[in-house]
Amino acid sequence: MATRRFVLKSGLAAACSVAAHPLMSTVTFAAAPGDHRLVVIILRGAMDGLDVLQPYGDPALAALRPSLSPGPDGGALDLDGFFALHASLGDLMPLWAAGELAFVPAVSTPYRDKRSHFDGQDLLEAGTGEDVPLAMQRSGWLNRALQGMPGARAETAYAIGTGDMLLLSGPAPAMSWSPDARLRLSPQAERLLGDIYHDDPLFRNAAGSAIEIVSGGGSDARGPTAVADFAASRLNGEARIAAFSLTGWDTHARQAQVLRPALSRLSASILALRSGLGPNWSKTTVLAMTEFGRTARENGSGGTDHGTGGALLMAGGAIRGGRVIGNWPGLGEGQLYADRDLMPVRDVRAYAAWALAGLFGQDRGRLEAEVFPGLDMGADPGMLS
Template identity: 65%
Template sequence: MIVNRRLFLKGSALIGCSLAAHPFMSTVTMAAAPGENRLVVIVLRGAMDGLDAVQPWGDPLLRKLRQNLSVGPQGGATDLDGFYALHRELAPLLPLWKAGQLGFVHAVSTPYRDERSHFDGQSMLEAGTANDMIAEMRKGGWLNRLLTVMPDPEAETAYAIGNEDMLILSGEAYRKSWAPNTKFTISPQAQLLLDRAYEDDPLFRKASAEAATIAANSPEIAGAGGPTAAAAALGGFAADRMNGRTRIAAFSLSGFDSHAGQEAVLGRALANLSAAVLALRDGLGANWDKTTVLAMTEFGRTVRENGSDGTDHGTAGAMLMAGGAIKGGKVFGKWPGLGEGNLYADRDLLPTRDVRAYAAWAMAGLFGIPRNALETVVFPALDMGTDPGILA
């Protein structure tokens, strides 16, 4: 049996003590909440180039600024609405677009500006805070704070699949994690020993058996089939949990840092994103109609290509939305243009709205969270503005 990391259940101090000896651990993160609506947040690590993923090819300046990068239908992208075109590696998602279950938001960002550090940008994205609220970032992530303002949330599992802990669901509210990444082989004898060790502990006996069953039945999670299969496994694992009592999930996909050879680098990363979204759709079945998926990145990339057939760290970018609960078939957001005087710092796509506002409006519609709680507790100091109407 191959298991890719140790199960790590996060919760009370008592749970923490027992976990020290447990051989599984975790980074897709999930939590239970009342109701039937479901929310999945996918953190796209490495700063996805939104100008390439959802190409504003109707803006004639894009071709002038990116002469060596593929642009628009002539470069293999699929026209969406006469102005935006979808990157060829996201083409498997086109049926969702046509069904109104896929949409995008352009020219959005967190409040993070100018430093363009992956670490700081990701921390701010997951913490959901503003630039001047460093202390608040230490209090955990915005999905965890969402749980604290929900009416009667259940103390249910949270799973994490990936390389690292996710700040977005860390905090005071109860959650758990599971991450298959580093290969870890368990012999039948070792599994028997674990069963004996946890024989009198119903909580960890169940968790150990559950993780072993998942690993045995999901070899792609252990690395077979490459990154795309692993991304699909993340989506499939999340869907399986969300068909039960879990209602909120978060996991991360990496590989979006495209300083050089962007055609290949971003293509691979977007293929993984497509696989994860489709696995969620397929795994959720009828529950897909009650699901909203938000795929967000720490910042965008420069409008101009660099000398290495890539792009550098920027500011505004794009967010992907999917699920039967969204009002898809549309690219939301105010397009700022790429002309002289329209770029941020004369190099980046100008942000025209805070990406947190879209997440907040999604949570208001899905879970009935009051606006005041979203603007003060979940996303401190956020002005949600008007409802963009992203939910069906």
């Protein structure tokens, strides 16, 4: 007998509209010793760090982006006189003022030039470079970190939908869960699914019971926070590490319109974590990471293409926030990577490694050799309070 669970797991994943739904992303948990919490949010689709964290103080920005990343004059929120925050993250400004929000510009994984979302995301979650054994690329850096934590164990959880994230895949015990949700689809998406399932009454009837059609479309109202709410509830218990993903960051065209809802979901997720964790927020670090950045120049469609250097967002009561961390490479002539992208100045894995070292006492030698093979962590960025 077909059930909603079976449909969500098998049939609906075939449709782009459904695959992009925020509730189709699995959240994974693991228990770890100590009282600190770590939440890793994977931003799938290559978030444009230059639009999220706008370097309006760089004189080259305006020529590269005549209609994007306008800075405070275009409604962005000034942070420090050089960088401004995209207006759609405005609800996070109280966290910035409280020292619970920070950004790192010009970071990337070792991935270069091929610009594949799938490969870039795999390397981000594996935590490796491209020159390590394939077997290591098939496990996640959070799982390898758990393998070095005495007393780490899995928390009982549930899985539905997309299955485990690579980030926590591997021998260390970790479980998966994602919420059972009704999908609210636009009429266009309804017609797409109707075409897909027209000749299969089993899927056609089951899909009809699983989907709530809403004129005008849009995500389920619980979408932006359902996963974060559940993560907070588990992190208030035995779990100490949670990881989930948010989609919608691929902005090749109409970036101004496409980026707004993605940023709103990210903002809502972070605020839901803060609210749900209550006193435990003070012991929490959130890292929001993406597979690569986007081109420094906007394209002819009002968007940006796949690039290299991007931005890392940090939040939580355990960070030393209210600041932009790291160096700025510049956007002028001779300063771009391959004359097209923001130049990465530090490996984004270093910040994840320093988080693991500070929160869970992970040994630097093991972090550089096993958790993030080939990484040079460099100097302590002082990201934790």
